[in-house]
Amino acid sequence: MADRAGQRRIPEATVARLPIYSRALLETAEAGVGTISSERLAALAGVNAAKVRKDLSYLGSYGTRGVGYEVDHLVHEISRELGLTQDWPVVIVGIGNLGHALANYRGFGARGFRVAALVDADPTKLERKVAGLRVEGLDALADVVAQRDVSIGIIATPASAAQEVADLLVEAGVRSILNFAPAVVSVPEGVSLRKVDLAIELQILSFYQSHPPDRLVDESTETVREAQG
Amino acid sequence: MADRAGQRRIPEATVARLPIYSRALLETAEAGVGTISSERLAALAGVNAAKVRKDLSYLGSYGTRGVGYEVDHLVHEISRELGLTQDWPVVIVGIGNLGHALANYRGFGARGFRVAALVDADPTKLERKVAGLRVEGLDALADVVAQRDVSIGIIATPASAAQEVADLLVEAGVRSILNFAPAVVSVPEGVSLRKVDLAIELQILSFYQSHPPDRLVDESTETVREAQG
DNA sequence: CCGGGCTTGTGCACAAGGTCACAAGGTTCC
């Protein structure tokens, strides 16, 4: 259906796994390994080998039958597909507990996500320098985003301010938002929004701890090791 | 198939949404509203109304046709289903940047998740008190888990230590783990594992920013507002 | 040059999840 673009459309589930493959491949490359099979990569990524092959097939045919995938090449192709060949300046809004930790997080720059600005509404924080950056006022958000070409906004404010901050980010031109506040935020079409919600994760864990999987129905011995998906 | 338990099996996707409903309902209750329709709840949760009804139907029939759902009752039923009627003591392993932020996070206790212990491998950190708790050594993990009845473990160590820490947690008796380290961790059957991975989220955002949805194929006017799912 | 042995790429069948539409069932108002 309408694949007139010639390019296959990459499924969401695949997109979510590409970064995992990428990380595993980078580690493999560092170990000096030149080639990797789907089975090995699947083990490293904690998924099924067929899934790996199908996922990678969306990028084109970069594997060699009987041999596997060339690690360096694959890393490059995945990076290109994920858009990691360019820099993505990030603004963090809300420099409290969490904002501080994020600002100081070293792993940020590793994949081209550079913290370009820190913004907070509290005037008493404007003096501070955090992780080498000056904290700026909320009113400076629009200018900062425009001037430093910020493309991703991270919301680390209290939940009550999340929607307002999201609106400001969108208005300023940010097209991707990552929300850490425990609030439902909505954005206009064309803007991507993802959330990280600690409370939800814990409550899901609580559910499964309260509802042990029914092992009485089928005493199968299949080793269903839960792995990160 | 094998619903001999009499209880319907709650789909994973539904479980992941229950905490969102719960939060929305608590806010609604605070506002003094006694009854809520699936449509209103759907709007608050950022989902489809039919989905809300189907999700809630798994808990039993707690709605009244023509009226809606009684807010207090629903809050109670969801809490019960999620297992939030009891306390879940949590241990945080790795008291660095992120571990500090988590330890100081006030929103923790709100739903019965109490930080019961802080553990780190670095001997120089053992002296410190963080958020009113003394940081304890990795060798104390097993005792701490047993004595304080810890049921959930949070991994906030570097990626290289994640699997090792997970193994220790499992060995100590923890059956639910939340992993913040960017590493694939695997656990035995019967242990729940969830992950929160900042780098992956950013890379997914990067992908969608690099691949604008193909608006040329179908210039439909449907308002597909991306909301948090 | 050919055959054996691997590993990829993918068709297919199935499972899970989402959306629509509507009958069932309750309430309210006259």
Next chain:
DNA sequence: GGAACCTTGTGACCTTGTGCACAAGCCCGG
């Protein structure tokens, strides 16, 4: 008492995702 109105609960259908199994394809040894 009854009819109009509203909202739930759910069956049917569609989309997306998963896993199996196997043919196609490539390398290497002889």
